[in-house]
Amino acid sequence: MVRPTRQRAAVAAVFDELEGFHSAQEVHARLRTAGDTVGLSTVYRAVQALADDGELDSIRTDSGEALYRRCSTQHHHHLVCRSCGRTVEVAGPTVEQWADRVAGEHGFADVSHTLEIFGTCADCRVPTP
Amino acid sequence: MVRPTRQRAAVAAVFDELEGFHSAQEVHARLRTAGDTVGLSTVYRAVQALADDGELDSIRTDSGEALYRRCSTQHHHHLVCRSCGRTVEVAGPTVEQWADRVAGEHGFADVSHTLEIFGTCADCRVPTP
DNA sequence: GAGCGCCTGAGAACCATTGTCAACTCTGGT
DNA sequence: ACCAGAGTTGACAATGGTTCTCAGGCGCTC
Numbered sequence: 217m218v219r220p221t222r223q224r225a226a227v228a229a230v231f232d233e234l235e236g237f238h239s240a241q242e243v244h245a246r247l248r249t250a251g252d253t254v255g256l257s258t259v260y261r262a263v264q265a266l267a268d269d270g271e272l273d274s275i276r277t278d279s280g281e282a283l284y285r286r287c288s289t290q291h292h293h294h295l296v297c298r299s300c301g302r303t304v305e306v307a308g309p310t311v312e313q314w315a316d317r318v319a320g321e322h323g324f325a326d327v328s329h330t331l332e333i334f335g336t337c338a339d340c341r342v343p344t345p
Numbered sequence: 346m347v348r349p350t351r352q353r354a355a356v357a358a359v360f361d362e363l364e365g366f367h368s369a370q371e372v373h374a375r376l377r378t379a380g381d382t383v384g385l386s387t388v389y390r391a392v393q394a395l396a397d398d399g400e401l402d403s404i405r406t407d408s409g410e411a412l413y414r415r416c417s418t419q420h421h422h423h424l425v426c427r428s429c430g431r432t433v434e435v436a437g438p439t440v441e442q443w444a445d446r447v448a449g450e451h452g453f454a455d456v457s458h459t460l461e462i463f464g465t466c467a468d469c470r471v472p473t474p
Numbered sequence: 475g476a477g478c479g480c481c482t483g484a485g486a487a488c489c490a491t492t493g494t495c496a497a498c499t500c501t502g503g504t
Numbered sequence: 505a506c507c508a509g510a511g512t513t514g515a516c517a518a519t520g521g522t523t524c525t526c527a528g529g530c531g532c533t534c
Contacts, residue, residue: 219500219511241490255514260491280409280521281490295451306447311440315462318435322424324464330407331460333444335453350481350531370521384483389522409490410521 218265223254227262231272237283237303275332297337306333352383356391360401365423365432366412404459426466435462 230243244259254262263284266272272284275294285303293311295304311331319327359372373388383391392413395401401413422440424433440460448456 221500221512223513239490253514257492257515258513261512276405276407276409278405279490280405280411282409295448295453297453304451306451308443308447310443311460314437314439315460318437319424319462319464322433322435323467324424324426324462325467327462327464329460329462331440331444331458333448333453333456333458335448335456338452338454352482368521382483386484386523387482390481408521 223258224262224265226252226254227259228266228271231266231284231286235285237275237285239281239283241281243284293331293333295333295335297335297340302337302339352387353391353394355381355383356388357395357400360395360413360415364414364434366404366414368410368412370410372413404461422460422462424462424464426464431466431468 226247227243230246231238240256240260240263243263244254244256247254247259263272267274267284272286273294274282274284275296276282292305292307295306297303308331311329315329316327319325355376356372359375360367369385369389369392372392373383373385376383376388392401396403396413401415403411403413405411421434421436424435426432437460441458444458445456448454
């Protein structure tokens with residue numbers, strides 16, 4: 217049984233306030249400085265629980281750190297700027313279908329997939345003369 | 346100055362022999378069992394150097410482990426069995442184009458992407474009666 | 475062959491993440 | 505309200521991939 221607790225609410229609240237991706241460590245630090253003492257383990261657990269429930273979306277940085285963010289329930293992918301980290305959510309029915317079809321053709325069932333697109337966004341691109 | 350050494354050649358050779366993605370740890374273990382003693386640190390350095398040179402491509406697993414593979418001239422993705430780990434290489438021109446187009450629409454340049462498909466292969470699926 | 479640097483490698487350090495476990499706190503039944 | 509039981513918490517230890525350190529090794533050039 218999942219029980220609503222102060223700590224869980226606190227973690228969820230952080231993602232309501234913040235835009236974009238944030239690490240568990242960051243959430244923990246933020247709660248600490250806000251005077252809201254929540255154990256680090258608890259933050260990790262809460263964040264993972266939220267991710268399991270589909271309330272948070274997670275990606276990995278190049279350094280292997282896990283980042284989470286409040287996301288829409290519908291399945292989508294991310295377009296991430298290599299320079300400033302800005303992310304755009306993109307939906308791609310085409311890709312979903314393609315992935316399912318290809319997997320099916322090879323006899324794979326219960327299919328899921330991960331897709332991240334990286335690039336340099338317009339703001340970060342240096343206007344080379 | 347970059348100097349060609351036995352160790353670096355050994356690491357590069359591993360990726361010539363192997364298909365798909367492999368971790369630095371795995372490369373190290375493989376060299377060890379092959380009687381080719383190369384320090385773990387050196388494997389990490391070699392792998393990163395190769396990645397910097399664009400000879401290897403890297404991704405992160407869900408657990409945060411870094412995987413590398415030889416950049417084949419031909420771009421493709423992987424269909425991985427969750428149970429036995431069997432992988433199938435799949436090419437998807439559709440996806441490539443879609444990714445480029447979507448990125449372009451959002452003003453992103455210099456686009457790359459990672460895509461992995463997970464599922465349960467026919468052999469591992471339990472024939473539920 | 476000699477000297478200069480880059481390179482190597484064993485181990486320690488690092489750090490995000492996960493595991494442990496006793497104490498705690500909801501929740502439902504009485 | 506009270507109690508019992510089960511989910512939760514949090515300080516701390518442990519884990520594991522990756523990086524750092526530094527003394528010694530080795531390739532290159534002269």
